[in-house]
Amino acid sequence: MxxxxxxxxxxxxxxxxxxxLTAFDNALxxxxxxxxxxxxxxSIxxxxxxxxxxxxxxxGSLVPTAYGYIVSSEPGQLIAAAVGVGLSPDTFGVIMEFSGVCGKEEAYNNIKSMLEEAFRSRKMELKDMKIAAVEHRVVKTGCALAAVPMWY
Amino acid sequence: MxxxxxxxxxxxxxxxxxxxLTAFDNALxxxxxxxxxxxxxxSIxxxxxxxxxxxxxxxGSLVPTAYGYIVSSEPGQLIAAAVGVGLSPDTFGVIMEFSGVCGKEEAYNNIKSMLEEAFRSRKMELKDMKIAAVEHRVVKTGCALAAVPMWY
Amino acid sequence: MxxxxxxxxxxxxxxxxxxxLTAFDNALxxxxxxxxxxxxxxSIxxxxxxxxxxxxxxxGSLVPTAYGYIVSSEPGQLIAAAVGVGLSPDTFGVIMEFSGVCGKEEAYNNIKSMLEEAFRSRKMELKDMKIAAVEHRVVKTGCALAAVPMWY
Known part of the structure; x- marks a missing residue:
């Protein structure tokens, strides 16, 4: 395995x-x-x-990663991406990703709601959350990206 | 490797x-x-x-999986997803995925046709097929998903 | 790992x-x-x-692959895909993928520009490039695909 x-x-x-693709590459x-x-x-x-x-x-390593991103070529547009990890008291956690045409706060709140729903669906206790979010005002071609890389 | x-x-x-994303998560x-x-x-x-x-x-395991899915936020819409495995007499098989705005039967038939074409393209005998399909009438935000997880 | x-x-x-999907499968x-x-x-x-x-x-092997592709069902349309590997003198390289409604030459040139930008962004010397590109005039449902499979 x-x-x-x-x-x-x-x-x-x-x-x-x-x-x-280079906007995405530069965001990475x-x-x-x-x-x-x-x-x-x-995304577990x-x-x-x-x-x-x-x-x-x-x-060059192969890195399992949950991520969300948005690329926009509309100058002046506000874009955002967020990712969140919901932690349980004693077992696995759940990862959620979001990206959209909005600000950082909206992206953050969306992730929070999604994690809460994911834990309700699993009938698990959501003990803690870690969230990372970013927003970006597009100049020419912009990318907002949020990721949870997992490693060994 | x-x-x-x-x-x-x-x-x-x-x-x-x-x-x-939570509709997708709940379908999973x-x-x-x-x-x-x-x-x-x-998808082999x-x-x-x-x-x-x-x-x-x-x-939390990393599971190689062929899958297709559709998410719809149009209440009342009928969505479907299907996945099929085509088996050969003696070597590898082929996996096909489908999702769309249609019923289960259409999704099933699409998978059947796709598997037949995939075996014709490879000049291989299609000995047997396994197909799983699902349909869903959207209430608010719905997801139909079909998958072939592979493991060890 | x-x-x-x-x-x-x-x-x-x-x-x-x-x-x-079978056009994609046949292109593969x-x-x-x-x-x-x-x-x-x-794509490193x-x-x-x-x-x-x-x-x-x-x-049936699991093969890490950077790829780009386009599928079109518009008869007569010219589609193209290209992939490029940028090599450094002494460390990792960068892979770029492109697909679009255009000819092979435009796809090739896009990859070249993207690799140059990727190396500028990393302040690395671009010592050499390998590029593969293809174009296809759609008959009914066509797929153009370019890939860099990586193996052991």
């Missing part, structure tokens, strides 16, 4: 680029996840996974 | 949620794949993989 | 199909990656990874 991740951190960042760099290979996952924090904001991951 | 999966099952389920829960990390793959059943509908996968 | 890939190649191919087959499980990654070439255009990957 594929090994289950043991560590994680949250990141949220935004950037401009000359194209859609700005969020300190630009030189690894993100593998998108939906494994039991016992430790929060480690100082995690250093070697370049 | 990443280990090649040895087992699989099919699931199809639908649910409502308060947001797009309803399909018994809500507490794992789906890694989306395209490894040679020798065994069908195991009783598979229990630990929470 | 997940093992970091050590080899890669580039492929670009196009095909028709009777549905969106045409590009010699139709019988494996692509896991989409964003690991340090030391070797270019091996003769790579043979067993069917």
């Amino acid at each position: 594929l090994p289950t991740p043991k560590k994680y951190f949250l990141t949220a960042a935004a950037a401009e680029g000359e194209s859609t 760099l700005s969020g300190k996840v630009g030189n690894i290979n993100l593998i998108r996952v939906s 924090l494994p039991p016992g996974a430790e929060h480690d904001p100082e995690l250093v991951i070697p370049p | 990443l280990p090649t999966p040895k087992k699989y099952f099919l699931t199809a389920a639908a649910a409502e949620g308060e947001s797009t 829960l309803s399909g018994k794949v809500g507490n794992i990390n789906l890694i989306r793959v395209s 059943l490894p040679p020798g993989a065994e069908h195991d509908p009783e598979l229990v996968i630990p929470p | 997940l093992p970091t890939p050590k080899k890669y190649f580039l492929t670009a191919a196009a095909a028709e199909g009777e549905s969106t 087959l045409s590009g010699k990656v139709g019988n494996i499980n692509l896991i989409r990654v964003s 070439l690991p340090p030391g990874a070797e270019h091996d255009p003769e790579l043979v990957i067993p069917p």
Whole structure:
């Protein structure tokens, strides 16, 4: 089987680029996840996974990551992305991602509601939340991104 | 290399949620794949993989999964998702996914046609098919999802 | 951790199909990656990874792959996809993907610009580039696909 991740951190960042994909790439760099290979996952924090904001991951590594992002080419538009981890007292957690044409506060509140619903659906106690959010006013082509990379 | 999966099952389920992502999350829960990390793959059943509908996968595991889904926020709309596995006599199989604004029967028939085409394209004999399909009448925000999780 | 890939190649191919997903499937087959499980990654070439255009990957394998594709059902439309690997003198490289309603040359040039920007953003020297591009005139439902599968 594929090994289950043991560590994680949250990141949220935004950037401009000359194209859609380079705006995304620059947002990844700005969020300190630009030189690894993100593998998108939906979206459970494994039991016992430790929060480690100082995690250093070697370049090119395959990194299971829950993320949301938005790219916009409409100058002046406000875009936002947020990601949240909901923690249970004693087992796995749940990760939620959001992105949209809105500000950071709305993105933050959406994540909060989504985590609360996810724990209600599972009949689990939501002990704590960690949320990272970012907003960005588009200049030419901008990207807002929020991610929870998971590692070992 | 990443280990090649040895087992699989099919699931199809639908649910409502308060947001797009929580409707998806609730459909995953309803399909018994809500507490794992789906890694989306395209879409081959490894040679020798065994069908195991009783598979229990630990929470937070990284699970290679072929899936299709649709989320709709149009009350009254009928949505459907289906997934199919085409089996060969002696080697790998092919997985196809479908989702759309239609009923279960149309989703089922689409998968059947797609599997037949996939085997014609490969000049392989299609020995057997397993198909799972679901339909859902949207109340507020609904998701129909069909998946083939693969495991070890 | 997940093992970091050590080899890669580039492929670009196009095909028709009777549905969106089978057009994609046929393009994968045409590009010699139709019988494996692509896991989409964003998009770094690991340090030391070797270019091996003769790579043979067993069917059903889980293969980390950066790719871009476009499917069109508009007969007569010209679609294209391209993928590029930017190489540094001594460390990791960067992979860029593009797809759009355009010809092969435009796709090629977009990839070139994106790789140049990606290396400027990282303040790294772009020593060499490998690019694969394809264009396709849609008959009924066509797919143009370009990919960088990575392996061990």
